[in-house]
Amino acid sequence: MNTLPVGDVLDLFVHFLTLSLLSIGGAMSTAPEMQRYFVVERGWIGETDFSTAIALAQAAPGPNVLFVPVLGFQAAGLPGAAAALVGILLPSTLLSLGVSRWGARRRDTALVRAFTAGLAPVTVGLVFATSWLLALPFVSAAAHRNGALLLIALTVLVTLRTRLAPIWMILVGAALGAAGLA
Amino acid sequence: MRAGNFSGTISLLSSHPFSLAPPRMSDPATPRPVVQRPAIPRQHPASPLALFIAFSLLALQGFGGVLAVAQRELVDRRAWLTRTEFVELYAIAQMLPGPNVVNLSLMIGDRYFGWRGALAAIAGMLLAPFLIVIALAASYERLAEFPAVAGALRGMGAVAAGLILAMAFKMLATLRGNLLGPWLCALLGLTALVAIAVLRLPLAWIVIGLGLSGWGLARWRVAVLDAQARLCPASADTPTPSDPAPGAQP
Numbered sequence: 546m547n548t549l550p551v552g553d554v555l556d557l558f559v560h561f562l563t564l565s566l567l568s569i570g571g572a573m574s575t576a577p578e579m580q581r582y583f584v585v586e587r588g589w590i591g592e593t594d595f596s597t598a599i600a601l602a603q604a605a606p607g608p609n610v611l612f613v614p615v616l617g618f619q620a621a622g623l624p625g626a627a628a629a630l631v632g633i634l635l636p637s638t639l640l641s642l643g644v645s646r647w648g649a650r651r652r653d654t655a656l657v658r659a660f661t662a663g664l665a666p667v668t669v670g671l672v673f674a675t676s677w678l679l680a681l682p683f684v685s686a687a688a689h690r691n692g693a694l695l696l697i698a699l700t701v702l703v704t705l706r707t708r709l710a711p712i713w714m715i716l717v718g719a720a721l722g723a724a725g726l727a
Numbered sequence: 728m729r730a731g732n733f734s735g736t737i738s739l740l741s742s743h744p745f746s747l748a749p750p751r752m753s754d755p756a757t758p759r760p761v762v763q764r765p766a767i768p769r770q771h772p773a774s775p776l777a778l779f780i781a782f783s784l785l786a787l788q789g790f791g792g793v794l795a796v797a798q799r800e801l802v803d804r805r806a807w808l809t810r811t812e813f814v815e816l817y818a819i820a821q822m823l824p825g826p827n828v829v830n831l832s833l834m835i836g837d838r839y840f841g842w843r844g845a846l847a848a849i850a851g852m853l854l855a856p857f858l859i860v861i862a863l864a865a866s867y868e869r870l871a872e873f874p875a876v877a878g879a880l881r882g883m884g885a886v887a888a889g890l891i892l893a894m895a896f897k898m899l900a901t902l903r904g905n906l907l908g909p910w911l912c913a914l915l916g917l918t919a920l921v922a923i924a925v926l927r928l929p930l931a932w933i934v935i936g937l938g939l940s941g942w943g944l945a946r947w948r949v950a951v952l953d954a955q956a957r958l959c960p961a962s963a964d965t966p967t968p969s970d971p972a973p974g975a976q977p
Contacts, residue, residue, distance in 0.1 A: 567934045568824045573891065577923045578930035585927070593884075600883035601863050603890060607786045607856020608793050610826035614857060615864045626861055630853070637825025638833060642845060645819055645834045655949045662905050662948070663941030666912040667934070669902060670919030672895040677924045679888035683881060693885040700889025705896060714886050722882020723875040 547589070549621040554628050557617065561632025566640065569664055572610040572633060574671040577678050579616060589620035592682040599679060604715045610634075692726055770806045775840050775847035781805065782832055782851025793828045793852070801835065808835065828852065906948050907941070915941050 549557075560582060568575045576599070583590050590598075598619060602612035610633065617629025651657050683693035700714050772778045785800040786793055794817070801807050808816070820830035829849055836848030870876040902912045919937055922928045 596884040659945035663945035666915040670916035674923035676892035696885040697889040704893035718882035718886030719879040723879040
């Protein structure tokens, strides 16, 4: 567990407050920005740590947004975890509480329809970018490239073709990885 | 929130007309066993504590995503929401910033007990899973020196990347009915992908720049489609809920 000065934890908190309002389509659409902030700009964690955080959050029960406190934890321990989780949730939650009380009535108006329709393709592009950034550390390591690519392709196929719960795929990935096959 | 569209279907004998497949005509000699569940009367959570417990239980079952479990627990088992209400709330939750499932919990909690309910639902959704995932992360740091653990995490990471990629493909399919049309959707989506994955631009620029462009383009398409629907109602495949007057928009 790392520790960071209080000023850095505060910086993380403020950065996540702004990310919160940008996280349309879920926290996963902000993952590339978090990767840029944690790995590239600050150098607090490595590329593999980033993918590990998302893998841990997928393996554990609960919403996928929990990869965010894991990132905070990797960078700055428990204070970092708390700062990241509260930061990513507070503004969006307050906004949602306000908007949802009247938004339901207005969802057929032209402006709201245009909003959903206009942001949908941008969100899809962001999620594709996220999967690219997640796959990058595995695919760029020559020793594991083929195994990782096979595992990724298999996961996509199984997810699109079956109703298998993701936990089983995660377990298979863990077993293959532990055996040195991926 | 509508409050009248489900009360009529509540009966232990009659089931919802759309919820069952039509009976098979080919084998009348073997009547199918009656396995349909009677419609459950609409229920209410008794207290914010009940909300907290219900959301904790469903979050703890949600490996790799909570949405499907939430639907099953809240609609099918507890009957706190109808299926339609669930879909409507989720559509709004998706549109707002923040994790969709957290927004959904917030709206359901708020509906029953105001902000206390919203807080109880969010806390239920997040508290126990947060403790578990942090415990995992902490023990992973100690275990990471074993090559098998590092390998397992590598395998899980590749699967996680695959899960997100599959989710992206599923989201891609929902763009088929988008009123922007395929070319504008492709333009916006590919620009976002290249800007993030290749150019590594900050997300704020992309959401604000491309988001506003998409919003403006879509607003223009709505106006065009509404005008077409007015001129030639038969050609419009879906009746668009038109605005009172074009000039009334801000």
